[in-house]
Amino acid sequence: MILSDLHTCRDFENESRLDALDARCRVICAFAFAFLLASLRDIVSLSVGSVLPLLLLCVDGKRGFTLIARRLLSMNKISVLVVLFLPITYPGERVFYLFSEKGLFISFLIVWKLNVISVVLLKMVTSMGIARINGALEGLGFPLKLRTLLLLTARCIFLLSERFGTMCRAVDLRMGNSGGISGCRAFAYMVGTTLIHSSDRAERTVLAIGCRGGISGFSGLAESRWTWRESSFCLLFLINSALLILVSHSQTGFGPLL
Amino acid sequence: MHISEGFLSPQALAAGWTITAAGVAWGLKKMDQEKIVRVAMASSVFFLASLVNIRVGPSSAHLALIGPIGLILGWTAFPAILTALLLQAVLFQFGGILVLGANTTVMAAPAVLVYLVFGQAVRGAGKKNAKIAGAAAFLAGSLAVMASAGIAGMFLFLSDREMALTAKTILAVHLPLSIIEGAAALFMTIFLKRTFPDILSGVERS
Known part of the structure; x- marks a missing residue:
């Protein structure tokens, strides 16, 4: 499992000469x-x-x-x-x-x-990070719904990964390294539970973002000059x-x- | 399931991007703005599910959950899977950026297909017909993987006609995985129908 990598992946977004x-x-x-x-x-x-x-x-x-x-x-x-x-x-x-x-x-x-x-x-492309990619997509005329979805998904991934990590540890403790049909059932229930637990929180997060000026406000911060x-x-x-x-x-x- | 950079010819890449662009445009049109966070959640689950390995005999495999994602999202599976694959390519270099169109088609087209074929059976079945819903979910999960492998094989064949045997081998390799995916889809659907049936009502505008 490489869920822990999610928390280190931001290291990749470093300053580059190409950032100019x-x-x-x-x-x-x-x-x-x-x-x-x-x-x-x-x-x-x-x-x-x-x-x-x-x-x-x-x-x-x-x-x-x-x-x-x-x-x-x-x-x-x-x-x-x-x-x-x-x-x-x-x-x-x-x-x-x-x-x-x-x-x-x-x-x-x-x-x-x-x-x-x-x-x-x-x-x-990749080294720009999500925020600048989103800015590029805005500059290239991609629809707002798609960009909103990208930002929300990036946010939900970090939200769900914490929950998912906890659930994985709990399943490991309860079942050990179980495979086969019971492992499959545990995995399916784990995904379902994560979805339910995180659903309310994600909806509240979106409401909070809306109160702070809306999701579309994020990409407005990105500069674009040709x-x-x-x-x-x-x-x-x-x-x-x-x-x-x-x-x-x-x-x-x-x-x-x- | 991800096709890597370098495999596909420009024609295959262009075909992938064209199908993805059409699917994403239609998916965005059908998406209910109010339910965008639910689409993002499903997209995140798709992203995270592929990072968790489950043991299968002496080996291990990661599940894609194409069937359940299709049953939950319908046509909006196209933008959701595109987003998840873009983030996987950016954060982990799974697949790639240039092959994103082809990879989205490989995974989102079967998701939409199972939604059109099995969606009604899964959503419509009441508590009495739980077995029908379960069977439909199993078939949805299972066939989605086989369709996905088939489309991936078609992209390879389109790039190089001599990769026909490679494409057939990919299909054969995915056969055991399709059964596991079917079982995962079955358990996940039963669980969601019991605890959170609202999520299976879809995210599309009525």
């Missing part, structure tokens, strides 16, 4: 570039595409690098599964009677892409993307998106 940029600019550039990276299917293009993520990785010095590296390490646990699972189920010529040669290459590309896309999104700095940053990403499309075109003979 408008949140909308960061989200737009990150999504466009990550989408382009997802379309690459050869090693040369991916190598060229990895330059910018590497620069982003180094932008905040050693501390920023360590934070991202730690996140990538936990994320790469899934890579082990990919490397084992995909080559076995993929068709093609076999290596060691079990692994498909093409499957091994595809899983290698997937793991590579997983890492470079993650660096871009971790550095540009200056020459944001435009230059977008231009840099655009040039890099154009270069990447050219390299990919020269390698595969098609545009990367085809």
Whole structure:
């Protein structure tokens, strides 16, 4: 169980040099570039595409690098599964009677892409934290209901996690490490009880927020200014993307998106 | 159940985002503003449930509760699951940001499907027909997982036709999990029907 991680996850929201940029600019550039990276299917293009993520990785010095590296390490646990699972189920010529040669290459590309896309999104979007992401969504014209839901869910998670943690401990004490149908029933009742217990409190919390000026007031605090700095940053990403499309075109003979 | 970054082609990503955008728009339209906190609560439960492992034989698994979330939220499952997955990606790097559209479709579409098929049976059944409600809840929980695995497999197949066997394997792997999810949905529905039946009345505007 990693409920305790919820209380440490805020450590990730550190000061970054990228914080000087408008949140909308960061989200737009990150999504466009990550989408382009997802379309690459050869090693040369991916190598060229990895330059910018590497620069982003180094932008905040050693501390920023360590934070991202730690996140990538936990994320790469899934890579082990990919490397084992995909080559076995993929068709093609076999290596060691079990692994498909093409499957091994595809899983290698997937793991590579997983890492470079993650660096871009971790550095540009995730590290902003919920409040700035909400501000970016507001700036990009996302509906108020969705943003309200995001803020309330973030708040309810911390509210419910305390209750959930207590219930988990109680179930552990009563039942030990029980599995099977009784474990399943205990889990279902625990979720139901948490929902009931926290329901009243959450509704009171929303009423209190309403008294303090409403949920929509939160995002109004976020600054959004589009200056020459944001435009230059977008231009840099655009040039890099154009270069990447050219390299990919020269390698595969098609545009990367085809 | 989460598809990671790097797996899907741009076409599959675009398809995922398109379905999610349509589902979220419709879900938000149907959502009762007064009951938004209930949607947030269900979204948080979805988030937290996937952090708790329960022992299954020699291994352990985390439940997604797609069926119960669908039965409680209906169409609003789309914005609720999108929000929960965004927070999971931001806080724990489960799934990812770029594949958020596909992952939301993978989990929210089955939730809406079970709501449309089994919602009435679960909500409408009185105390006398508790067995019908229980059976419907079990099927809802169970089929939601299988549908979810099926959609995930379809996304992989859409990205690369040669991943057909991988997609079939994903479906087979989820078969035992679907039974456990069905049992969890059954117990949770029985519990909520006894103690807090109001929550099963939905969050949509009448």
